[in-house]
Amino acid sequence: MTAVRPSALRRIVPHWWLHATFAAVLAVCSCASPPDAQPDAVANSEGGGAAHARPERAADEPSGASDPTAAWSELAASIPTRDVWIPSDDGSTDGVVVLRWQVPDNADAVNSFFDAHKPPMLTDSVQDRLLGNGMRVASVPIAELAASLDRLGGTASSIRLWLGQAHAWTQVTALPLRGQCAALVDGSTRRLSGGTLQFLVRGWTVPLEKGAVTDVELQPAFLAGGAVPGARASARESFPGAGFSVALERGTAMLVTSAPARASSVGKGPASGPPVQPPATLGELLLGRQGGDRDVLRLRPIVVIAPLIANRHFAEASAVDFGGTGAPP
Numbered sequence: 239m240t241a242v243r244p245s246a247l248r249r250i251v252p253h254w255w256l257h258a259t260f261a262a263v264l265a266v267c268s269c270a271s272p273p274d275a276q277p278d279a280v281a282n283s284e285g286g287g288a289a290h291a292r293p294e295r296a297a298d299e300p301s302g303a304s305d306p307t308a309a310w311s312e313l314a315a316s317i318p319t320r321d322v323w324i325p326s327d328d329g330s331t332d333g334v335v336v337l338r339w340q341v342p343d344n345a346d347a348v349n350s351f352f353d354a355h356k357p358p359m360l361t362d363s364v365q366d367r368l369l370g371n372g373m374r375v376a377s378v379p380i381a382e383l384a385a386s387l388d389r390l391g392g393t394a395s396s397i398r399l400w401l402g403q404a405h406a407w408t409q410v411t412a413l414p415l416r417g418q419c420a421a422l423v424d425g426s427t428r429r430l431s432g433g434t435l436q437f438l439v440r441g442w443t444v445p446l447e448k449g450a451v452t453d454v455e456l457q458p459a460f461l462a463g464g465a466v467p468g469a470r471a472s473a474r475e476s477f478p479g480a481g482f483s484v485a486l487e488r489g490t491a492m493l494v495t496s497a498p499a500r501a502s503s504v505g506k507g508p509a510s511g512p513p514v515q516p517p518a519t520l521g522e523l524l525l526g527r528q529g530g531d532r533d534v535l536r537l538r539p540i541v542v543i544a545p546l547i548a549n550r551h552f553a554e555a556s557a558v559d560f561g562g563t564g565a566p567p
Contacts, residue, residue: 322396324383327489329549333402334441334452336410337542339393343527347391348495348538352376355386357492359484369497370425371458371480372521376493380544383491394537407438407457410541413523420517424479427517433462436474437524439543444485449552452545456494457481458520480520488547495540496525 325335341348355376356365368375378386387393401408413435421428421435441454459476486492497519518526527538 322384322387322393323398325380325398325544325546327546331546332443332548333400333546334404334439334454335544335546336399336401336408336439337544338395338397338399338411339387339390339540339542340395340537341387341393341540342391343536343538344391347389351386351389352493352495355493357484359486360482364482367479368482368521370519371423371477372497372519372523373480373525374495374497374521375482378491378493380489380491383542383544386493390540401439401441403442404440405442407440407459409436410439411437411524411539419523421523422517422519423477430460433460435460435520435523437541439541441486441543441545443545443547443551445551449488450547451485451487452547453483453485454492454543454545455481455483456543458524477520486543486545488545490545492543493540494525494543495538496521496527 323337325337352374355378357375357377359377360368360375365375399408399410415430415433415435418429418431419435421430436459438457438459439454441452443450444453457476457478458480459474462473462475484492525539525541527536
């Protein structure tokens with residue numbers, strides 16, 4: 239398995255920013271949340287230089303802190319979108335970069351973005367299969383990543399992983415399961431126990447007659463272990479119905495997140511019971527929102543896969559505009 243370089247570790251924002259954010263959270267929560275609510279207000283970002291930032295609220299604009307919706311919007315607006323690292327192309331690197339963002343769980347903004355950026359390289363049947371397993375996929379030019387992040391509401395956390403030419407599976411996010419958990423896999427309920435639910439990625443450059451592409455594979459899997467926490471893993475089960483493979487062209491990024499929550503099933507007839515919420519899908523478990531219903535700000539993970547392809551694979555190649563000031567790890 240390809241080792242993650244030290245540059246993949248997240249940098250912590252200055253202490254003054256954390257103190258200021260924490261004070262703002264306390265002020266908002268005292269007006270908009272019950273006394274026992276515990277808002278999620280951790281904010282970390284990668285250094286870099288995305289040029290797109292959310293506009294500041296005017297000094298004379300009312301904050302609307304007495305309105306929970308306005309309070310949520312005000313807190314979401316404080317999420318930093320500046321200094322988020324965006325990959326750049328030096329023309330000599332082959333490999334895969336993975337970014338992990340935590341955007342506000344604004345269903346309208348997330349659904350609108352993914353509806354508008356459906357990946358043309360995935361067939362409708364593949365996208366329907368992924369949707370049934372709780373996953374949504376979008377594709378955008380890497381040069382538009384910063385603008386896309388701003389449209390999604392900014393990020394409270396930006397972590398990057400440099401995979402390089404990753405022929406072995408690399409875990410990009412995971413959910414430890416100490417007890418038992420019911421999961422909806424390909425329309426059937428599975429019971430998982432004593433292990434780790436993983437979201438795995440691998441990718442490598444494939445030279446072609448007219449240049450090169452990056453083959454990327456994404457695959458949820460369950461790594462079973464012993465009954466005792468920390469016991470050595472014994473077996474890995476993959477879920478191909480919730481995964482996919484794609485050939486990414488140079489300058490194209492792929493975004494993956496959880497699908498919107500499904501409606502509760504309602505029975506009919508005299509013997510029907512109350513509405514029943516089905517088990518969570520693999521996408522909801524791995525990439526679902528973080529934070530309880532009573533939290534002021536809930537976050538939704540988004541995984542971004544960006545390929546880097548060297549100039550030597552193209553007869554006439556020039557550096558791709560990646561829209562940022564970062565550099566390959």
